[in-house]
Amino acid sequence: MAYQAPYQDLQRLLPGQVRLLEPMKLHSTWRIGGPADVLVEPGGAESLSRALDFAGRFNLPVTVIGNGSNILVRDGGIRGVVIKIGNGFSRIKAEGDRIAAGAGVKLAQLMKVALDAGIGDFEFAAGIPGTVGGAVVMNAGTEEAAMSDVVENVVVMDKMGRLFKQPARELGFGYRTSSLQGASLIVINAECRGTFCEAQAIQARIDEILSKRKKTQPYTYPSAGSVFKNPPEGTAGYLIDQAGGKGMRVGDAMISTVHANFIVNLGTATACDVLRLIDRVQELVSRRFGIKLALEVRVFGED
Numbered sequence: 001m002a003y004q005a006p007y008q009d010l011q012r013l014l015p016g017q018v019r020l021l022e023p024m025k026l027h028s029t030w031r032i033g034g035p036a037d038v039l040v041e042p043g044g045a046e047s048l049s050r051a052l053d054f055a056g057r058f059n060l061p062v063t064v065i066g067n068g069s070n071i072l073v074r075d076g077g078i079r080g081v082v083i084k085i086g087n088g089f090s091r092i093k094a095e096g097d098r099i100a101a102g103a104g105v106k107l108a109q110l111m112k113v114a115l116d117a118g119i120g121d122f123e124f125a126a127g128i129p130g131t132v133g134g135a136v137v138m139n140a141g142t143e144e145a146a147m148s149d150v151v152e153n154v155v156v157m158d159k160m161g162r163l164f165k166q167p168a169r170e171l172g173f174g175y176r177t178s179s180l181q182g183a184s185l186i187v188i189n190a191e192c193r194g195t196f197c198e199a200q201a202i203q204a205r206i207d208e209i210l211s212k213r214k215k216t217q218p219y220t221y222p223s224a225g226s227v228f229k230n231p232p233e234g235t236a237g238y239l240i241d242q243a244g245g246k247g248m249r250v251g252d253a254m255i256s257t258v259h260a261n262f263i264v265n266l267g268t269a270t271a272c273d274v275l276r277l278i279d280r281v282q283e284l285v286s287r288r289f290g291i292k293l294a295l296e297v298r299v300f301g302e303d
């Protein structure tokens with residue numbers, strides 16, 4: 001059941017920033033997901049604070065997303081207010097070896113600004129389709145480096161609309177995790193620091209990473225990147241592959257034949273298909289290796 005909140009009031013309060021019954025598949029790289037009661041894409045911190053105030057007054061749950069490249073939204077959609085941190089938070093500035101980036105800046109843009117300023121250490125972000133905010137929360141990265149290696153501070157907003165700065169050491173960064181996961185704080189901005197480096201060397205490193213990705217990851221169909229975290233025993237992709245999971249399918253959701261830790265949407269996959277496939281793969285790997293694979297993707301919404 002959708003919440004009976006006066007969402008039209010919110011539309012009047014934030015013109016052009018509010019969409020009712022918005023299909024979440026339009027906001028997920030998996031192209032899967034039922035409708036959000038309301039989706040707000042705030043034009044900036046002031047609008048965000050108003051949206052949070054509205055949600056607080058009507059006691060509505062709040063879900064935050066960035067580029068939707070690591071989320072699975074269930075088929076019944078999301079009740080309450082979904083807040084998308086995007087273009088309203090896209091300011092970015094390099095100064096010396098530091099870069100201050102809005103949470104809605106795409107990692108590709110962050111990397112480009114770093115390259116133009118001759119600041120290295122951001123190359124790991126090549127090919128990761130998230131925003132700075134989502135990447136901080138997920139501590140996105142590769143086996144070589146992650147956001148925790150470059151972030152010094154983040155500015156967050158709490159649900160009362162108050163802004164404050166948190167140093168990286170208080171963010172509980174770990175492998176694909178941070179203390180911001182599941183917290184009610186919204187990342188607004190991140191202050192990052194790299195190391196001065198020749199632009200040519202940075203570019204060569206980016207090219208190398210992108211070419212490796214093209215060879216080892218599926219790009220033909222929509223996906224959300226790696227579905228499972230790598231357990232200490234080995235990579236999830238290797239374990240799924242060895243257990244015979246490649247090509248396994250439920251409806252239009254399929255374990256990629258290119259990279260076994262990716263589930264691709266062949267066209268009309270539902271969240272239900274993906275979740276059933278996830279269960280089957282977990283069972284397969286558990287029976288073969290006695291390892292329970294944990295989810296990396298964040299699941300939201302109702303069946």
Ligand SMILES: Cc1cc2nc3c(=O)[nH]c(=O)nc-3n(C[C@H](O)[C@H](O)[C@H](O)COP(=O)(O)OP(=O)(O)OC[C@H]3O[C@@H](n4cnc5c(N)ncnc54)[C@H](O)[C@@H]3O)c2cc1C
Binds near residue numbers: 139176
């Ligand atoms: C093809 C492909 C390749 C990928 N490769 C990698 C990879 O190599 N390494 C890797 O780590 N990931 C990878 N990913 C996953 C994904 O891109 C990253 O996790 C990315 O950082 C998610 O950012 P996002 O903006 O899309 O966040 P979303 O997916 O929208 O959200 C992810 C989580 O962050 C929260 N969130 C988002 N923005 C904010 C905010 N501003 N404030 C508070 N909470 C917020 C959401 O609530 C959710 O819990 C890949 C995905 C794809 C599709």
